[in-house]
Each structure stands twice: as structure tokens, then as C-alpha cells.
Amino acid sequence: MQIVQRRPLPLRRVRLRPGGVLPILAILAVLLVLVGIRQPSFLDPPSLMSFLGRSAPVILLAAGQYFVIVSGEFDLSVGSLVTAQVVVAARLIDSDPARTWPVVLLLLAFGALVGLVNGLITTRLRVPSFITTLGMFLILVGAVYLWSDGAPKGGLSEEFRRFGRRAIEDVPLLGRVPYALLVLVVVAVLAVALMRSDFGRTLVAVGDNPRTAQLSGVRVWRTRTVAFILSGLAAAVAAILLGGYSGVSFQAGAGLEFGAITAVVLGGVALGGGRGSVVGAMLGALTLELLFALMNFYGVSGALRSTVQGAIILLAVAVSATRSSSR
């Protein structure tokens, strides 16, 4: 009886919000208008392109986090992973351009490995992902400080930094296209293609109801582990861009995990899994970045930024939560 009665609810909820990208697009549009009023030059192609390039790392992290969240888990380790990657890259490259590509490959492998470990501990040892990735956060931060004796060593080569800070200049119409933006576009296309493939459907099914997925023949643990690996890879790419853009520091990735999770939720993805799209998640990250830019233009002091950010997140999520629960 109970089960029969409870079933129709989620179905109707899905029908109410097809895709779920519309609300975030509306917020994005409002923010764009506000920015346009205050600082019309921001909307010129060159500065807009630079802005998109700067936002690329966070958007990538949001896409990675989306895979994990839609499968019903969390990844709190991405921020510390970015820090670790940047510090490791600087020490291994040690300003030697010849080592750039091997190190880039190594970083990708390292990111995938951390994701694999997170995934296996979560799925095989049945540790809640909140705890697994929290532990991984402590381990990575501790290990990276330990390895570098408390201060980052070495330096990044100009070749490595190119991805994060250089652009293809003199492009007709757009002015300049940052490499970071190209990377972002490629990853975004891959992510959307992945979510449209069988794997994407399986991933959402696992997040929606792991038991049902299991009974339909899905290897839940494998799917979730792959999601963690994707998140680790996204963190690696984000670290390469961020290291290039802002250089080496222990603060490189601080707080990015919460930023990515808020972005994903802002984009209409349900924590707990099974609902939302990767495009929404990435738009959520873009919205957050635009919000920060807007606060800069309006001269909101750095300290108050988090208050505004907190208020907006609560507001946005509250609105979407009350909408979806009012049958």
C-alpha cells in the first residue's frame, strides 16, 4: 500500500521540472543584466572571454562533482586534491620546460588514482563518502605539507602555465580565446556526451535508487567508482589551469570542494543523487563566478562576500526546494 502511494510523487516532480536548467538560466540572465548595467564593458567579447577562461577551473570541478553527486555520493577531497596537484607539479617540473608533458600526464594519473581510492573505499568498504573524502582531504593536505616541508618548492614552467593564463589572440569577433576556455569546451562536450551515453543513464539510475539499479543488473560499485575517478580527473585538469593562472600556493584549492558542491546544487542537482543535469551543474558554477564578479563591480568588500554568497545560495535552494515539494 505505502509503496504504491509513494511512487507517483517523484514522477510528477520530474515532469514539473524538465531538465531543471531553466531556473539557473533565469538567475544567470538576471545577473548578466545587473552586470551589464553596472559595467557595460564587461560584456564586450574579449573581457567576457577572459572571464569564462578564469571561471573554467571551477566549472570543471563542478562537472566532476556532478558525476559523484548524481550517483548519490559526495567528494569533499577535490579542493585538497587541487592544492596537492599544484604543489606536486611545481616541485616535479622545477622550472624545466622539458618535464611539462610527463608531469601533466602524471597529474592526470594521480587525480584518477585518488578518485579510484575514494571510490573503492566508499563502495567496497562501505564507508560513507562524506567520511572517505573527508579523510582523503586530511591525508592529502597533511601529505603535501609534509612532502614540501611546509613551503612550496620548485616552479612551474612557462609551457605548463600557458594553459591557465595564455590565450589565442586576434580571433575575429571574439577578440581572444583563452586556452582554458578551449579545455573547458572540450571537457563540457565530453561530459554531455558521457551523460547521454549508456553510462550516463546508469549513473543517474544508481543515484536515484541503487537497489533498483542493482536488481536490474547494474554493478553499482563499479559505476560509482568511475564517478569518483571522473571527479579526480576533473580536479587534475582544474589544477593544471589554476596552477597556470594563479601560480603555486598551499591555498590554491582551499574551499573549492564546498564551492563546487554549492555550484552543483545551485544548478538544480539534488544532493542524494538521481536528479539534475551536468549542464545545470556547470551553469551553477558559472553563476557563482558571475556573482563574485558582480560583487566586485558593486564594491562589496571581500569580507562581506561570503555573507552575500550564503544568502544567495540559501535563497536559490529554498526557492527550488519549495517549488519541487509543492506537488
Place this chain on the structure above:
Amino acid sequence: MSVLTLLPVRRRVPGVFVALTLTLAIGWLVVLVDGGQLFNQSTTVSLLHVAAGLGFVAVGQTLVILGGSLDLSVAYVISLSTLVAAETMNGSDGALLPAVGLALAVSAGVGLFNGLLVTRLRINAFIATLGVGLLLKGYLDSNYDGPAGATSPGLVQSLGYQRVGPVPLSFLLLLAVTGAAWFVLSRTRFGHHLVAVGGDPEVARLSGVRNDRVLVAAHVLCSLCAGLAGVYLASRLGSGAPRVGTEGLYDLESIAAVVIGGTALAGGRGGVVGTVGGVLLLASIDAIFNQLEVDAFFKQVIRGVIIIAAVAVYARRALRKAAS
């Protein structure tokens, strides 16, 4: 029903205490071989002081986690509470009680806000408390650059440094708070309702539990506990400190302590006694590593490994129990 769900709690509690005893025994041996002494007066006192600070937060956190919720704003509530207390006292003993009262009231207010966001607006607890944390962070960052106010000497001498033998007054207070929480959870209707809501909100609602009220109350109690931790830290530091909560990682550490203590993160299973065990375990590891003069960063790595390993052990045990 509630008796059934409570039974595993009592069987589960010893786990963390076995681990604690083993850790202390091994730690004692290793420190002894290293030429030190783990159980002398000063290390014991500092261990218990560390445990008291984290303990207040973790006991409160246990209540919300049991109810299937979570509180990531505690670190900022702690900082806020130290400031409210220290600035109201402003170094005079006369304002002691009003100041403590005000600090706790402000904290309870934050808890009420958290609870209403989670229940009335149906915001996921993770996001809601993270958002409230950001609100508080913005307030703290924009109004304070460093320590402010002064704790009354009376509070510093009593809660801060007074002790009975090797046991600080603050730790005794923690035991009292834990006892009260244990009583509430296992002997009162509210406690049973809270565990029921955490176990299965739908079933609880159908059985006539008012889920929203129960969860709001749990959030208020959690923030009260964080506020108490703030008052305690103000008494230790002698002033209000706007970043003490975040620098101590009280949000994540308290959740780790709760989970190490055997409370399920998904809610509905566990208890405060285990949490105190978890807190003592984390504090002992700290004390042992301090004695061995282990690198602070290495300590953090080990801490991460221990948190994951402890929870993996619980998960295995739960799995075996489910299989048998």
C-alpha cells in the same frame, strides 16, 4: 519499535572504547620506549582540555546526526559565541552570567534558523548549514580582524583553568552535558522521536511524530552545545577569537568524532557515549603524537587514515550483522 532500534546502540558503544584503550596502551608503550611519560599530570590535563572543547561540539553534533541532519555551521557559531561572551563581559566579573546567557541565546538563535531552513524550507541540511556558516563568516570577517573583548577573570579561573586533581572542570562539565544528552536520548520521548525521525522520517511521521519540531529542537540543542564550546574557548583564550572555530576544524572534526563513536551518518543509530569515546580517541592520538614530537602534518595524515579505517570497521561489522 524504538527498543529494537536502540538495542544495537548499546552493543556498539564498546567498539570505540576498545580502540581507545588499545590506542592508549600502545601509545603509552611507544612513548615509554621513546623515553617519555604519557600519563603525567600535564599531558593528561591538556588531553582532557582538548577533549572538552571538541566534546561539547561533538555531543551537539551527535543529536542532529542522529536525527538524519547535519550541522556544518558549528565552527562559525563557536567563533561568534567566543566574541559575544568576551565582548559582553569586557573583563568584568559582574557581567559573567548575562554574557554567557547572551552567547548561548545567540547560538540557540542560529540553531533555530538552521532548523527552520532544514524543516520549513526543506533545504538539504548540508547546504543550509553551509549557507548559514557563510553568512556568519561574512559577519565575522567584516567586523573583526583579531581577538576582541576580554573574558572575565572569574570565568577564566573557573571554567578555563580550575581542575579537580588531573581532571579539568570543563571536562566534568562535558561529562554532565553528555549525561544529560544520554538521558534525553534514551529516557525521554523527544529522544526516541529523534532516533525515529533519523531512522525513517516517513515512518516516524506516520506514527504521529512531529518531525519538524523534533529536528528544529535538535538543531537548537546542537548550536547551544557549540555556543557552550565557544564560552569554554573564550575562558581558555581570555578573549573572543573570530577564527578559533574554523582554525580548529571543529565542523569536520566533530562530525568525524561522532562517526568514529559509532553513530551512523545517515541517522537513526548511535549515541552520545560513543561520541565522547571518539573525542577521547582523537584527543589521545593528538597527545601521543605530541609526546613523540611527530610532525604536525604527518599527524594529520594519520588522522585521516584512522577516521576512514574506524568507519570501515563499523561498516564491516554492520554488514556481517546484516548477513547473519
